[in-house]
Amino acid sequence: MSDSRYSYDENAEVWPYFAMTLLSLVLVPSTWKATIRAIQSEKDYSPKFENGYRPENYDEVEKFRVKNRKSKIFTKTNALIALGWIILIMVAYFIYVQETPEDLKRFDPYEILGIPYSATDREIKSRYRKLSLKFHPDKIRNLVNTTREVMEAQFVEMTKAYKSLTDEDTRKNYLEYGHPDGPQPMKHGIALPKWLVEEKGSPLVILGYGFLVGVALPFVVWSWWSGTKQYTKNGIHTITATNIFEKFAKSNLDNVTFDSLIRLLANSQEYKILFPKIDKDTVYDYLLAYLSREKVEDEIKKLALVCRSVTILEGMLDIAAAFKNVALVRKIISLTQAFAQALPPESSELLQLPIIDKERAIRSGCTLKSLFSLNAKELQNLLGISSGEDLKVARAVASQIPSIEILDAFFKVPGEASVTPNSIAHLVIKFRPVYAGCTLPPPDPKDLEEVDNDVTIKKPLSTNDIAPQLQPIYAPYLPVYLRPKWTVLLVNPRENKTIEHLSTVTRMYTDGKVSTYKVQLSAPMPDQTGQYRFLVELKSNAYIGADAVRPVVLNIEPAAKVEEIEDDISDPEEDSIAGAMAQLRGGKTKKSTVGSPAEYDSEEEEESSSEEEDSDTDINTDTEDEGQT
Template sequence: MGAKYTYDESGVTFFYYALTVLSLTVVPTTLYLLVGNKGSGETMKPKTPKVRTRKVKNKSSMPKIRAVLLVVGWALIFLLSYKVKTTEVAEAEYWDPFKRAFRQLSMKWHPDKVSEENKELAGEKMAEINRAYKTLTDPEALENYNKYGNPDGMQVQSMGIALPKLLVEAHTSPFVLLLYGLMFGFVMPFYVGRWWYNSTRYQKDRILNPTMGLFFKNIREHITQRNLIELLTAATEFTEDDLKYRESEDKTLKEISENVQRVSRRHALEIFTPSKKFTSKDAIDDAELADQQQQIVITALNLVHRGLLQISTGHNWYNCSTQLMSISQMLVQGLYMYDAPLMQLPGITNENQPKIYKEKNVYGINQLLRLPAEKQREALNVLGDKQFEEAIQYAKVIPKVEIARALLTVIGDQVITPLSIVTLIAKIKVTNARTKAVSRFQGADIEEIADEDTAAIENFVSRMSKNESKETAPEVYCPYFAGRKESQWWVSFANFQSGKLVVPPIRVANLATERVVSVQFQAPPQPGTYTFQLLVKSDSYYGCDVLQEIRMEVADRATLPAEAPVEDDISEPEDDSIAAQMAQLRGQQAGGRRNDDDSSDEE
């Protein structure tokens, strides 16, 4: 069987194919970029005032390349649409035999029935009518038609290719092969290799493998906060192209260093990465360095949360984990260790804060808010009236939390025994919440339940597991952090004697008014009195932490009173019942087996 290829001379079939493939690629990509960027922009737009509002520059050229490709793609879509609309399609004439109309068509197109000028046309039409009649009446012709589509037998098969003939002609084939070679031999392998290289360089939390190796090797349980900061600044991320040191920046960095040391000499140089400053509040005039400063803060925050802190909590190191949480607060608020929490307020700087502490003995924000209004004004007399009002306004916004109730219990039991499963239930309240708390639970609240009421506690835990908090976390007031930051809290439960975390810290991301958290752990194997620490610590605010000691009595099983016998309310079956007859039958069988055993023993 032969084959004959016919090419799409008009190009319309190829245009349809190319338009479909291009539309399936360009349209979803455009919608994703437009909808995604719009949604993220609205969500991440900060509502609190910012001292640093410069956006972090994206050094990558991929957005520009993506934009150019989208423009080219849409241009091709419009061009192909125009071609499809304006190109005329030559409709193929299909021969279709129709036996019932044979006689009518013969009467109409027989050459003897038409005029002289139509005899040639009538002859052609009559030949087609006869051919159709033969196909429908001759079995061999019908078989050929069913097999090969032609009553005369196998013919050359014609197949259409949706490509212009120009693309397969001899003089254009080298250019087509070159294009295919560039696409599949260079462009595609380049981007696939680039994607694979970048994916193998990073952990799942977007941290470089060398950085995680450095953290695993050098972090210790008993490590100082200063050494943790030094370990953080040694991350490989700070030597990447966007943040690496350049000799042209040396003069500016030296001036910044001298200024920081002049303002605060305590560990001033430790707030630098190997080449860049990342926690100082001092403004940087150089726009590029200021953008790098913001990018370093965001990168450092990710390294703390998803790198160092995960390693520390994985080892259950309580002291190391709490120090890393404090570093997170420093990064968000632009402070350094030993800085006063009062410096989170606008207008309070390294210059006037020592004076406030020396003259008025005011160090923290809660300490300031506990003073009467006139005393607050006296304490902040270094500020003008407008600055004072602004500082008090944002001091009231900073959340003040308390542990309203903390309970250790074994569900269904009144005492805690060795190796039993203990449930910690803690209710955390924001005392200065902007909105009123709405109870999510029906029935008694955990604050109203007595420690001995095990049934009520079990019922509360069951109801709590079915009701999820729908509160939205408020935005953090952090003027020196470039970007929106939502308030989050860590709830840590640790053994005071061993300095180990009992369970990994619980991340509470929606604490707006109040929240009840629960976690289970195994009691110690030995009876006695154990002291635990329940710590609620913010990841953004400095000086808002709450610590409460909890004592747990583990009772010895041997000293517990015996359990009361359970009364059996099952009555004996009546004599004439089926159950009584079955019991009697089993008794006889058992007696027979005992007699046999006794006789065998006597023998």
């Protein structure tokens, strides 16, 4: 039977468990998310290449980096999570030290009698006999009433425990209902003390409940909903994404300039949220000052704006990819390189080097690779470097800037030797980074082959994750550490458009080994045989002059013909059930091989006459057959 009356949690028997459950439901996922964010933050701040060079605003850049790093760890959210765990630990300790009420304890006859679960009937009876001599009411002498009541209650429990193990009916109740007395009454309780609900505390409870349901919960839901809706999956604000899309949709994309892209960037909603009083023209001036490596009065504000620009440019590139205009995509990637190196777009790759004379470097027309073919004196004159120490620093930086060498690029269908019409293929790129001043041997032809196995056939793109992840780049002016990556473009040169979604290479071997990257093509191959020519481009987001391009030919070969297998299944006989069904459907049948009775008779007569002939004659049939043959 169940008790319909409600009881209050006067002895704090229920509410600690209720509070612990609610805290766990909130803290566990929040802590997991915060931990992933902290780990990712530590990865972003991996050690970068150092060469002793310090730009003019080095102190401000380092100050901003340290502040930005701390802000990702010591946040208000993380503080609330830590406070929640402290409360959870306190509640757990309260539950641990609190004694469990008698009516909430689980009835365990073995525990009550103090015997193991493997005890035999003889051991159970012996143990009960000893306890009876100690706790039987007739054996209790000279005890106060309260102690006597406790001893009597213990004796009753021991008797129930003994019966639940020895008496058949009592044991049946224990096994079925968990108690020797059968079903126990069920209590419906409120996990709050009575004084908090029915006395002076009731207005406080009503107020707290109203605040929780009417204010706090809607605010949390609204914050979460608005947070998910305000930013795209690329991490940029929806207003920013809308402005960028509308600008590209209304413009002649082939004639978009770098200045228009910078002004479009300056109009981003992220800057208005970061600095509400700032206007787009001021943001534009700050961004130009950064690209010119000029210090401004509020250097920290400039660095904060540049920090947001890296994410916005990535989102701008994704939006531009939807228009499939190669010229626009290339310009946005060039602008990303410019922000990484704090240089005007499409600058000379030599300007990435520190302590050089910009005018001399531009007039020289040299590349990073050509620097290592000159002697020290020629380099000092070419780059306008006065001391040998400064020359070492410039060379050290140049040796850390890679250029990509595409060794081969081809289309491949997993498990097949050729690409056939309407097949599903992927683009395979074999490449390796080459650093200035380093001469690599020719690649091993085996490294350029694409060998199919069970893993690559089932998961062709699994080879993209074999190589190690690239470390943050050397960019002394950039206020955040940026991991390098190369965007893969598959271009149709006739229409000057991309024909596949953009993908990025973030892993490669840096010791001269050949790396492999595959792009899963979203559309089937053409339905006609022939050759189709494309361009494969790898565009860096971090370095100027580190891009690569290579033509690739798609050769569609005819599919192998499948030999026709002859049908050995003959037509059904006309007298059979299958033949009748075939005739109803208008199918073909053959005459029955089973003869009529007359035919049987004639066959029997022929057989009998032949036997008579065989008996009258003495001819060796085997010899005759051999003679005939």
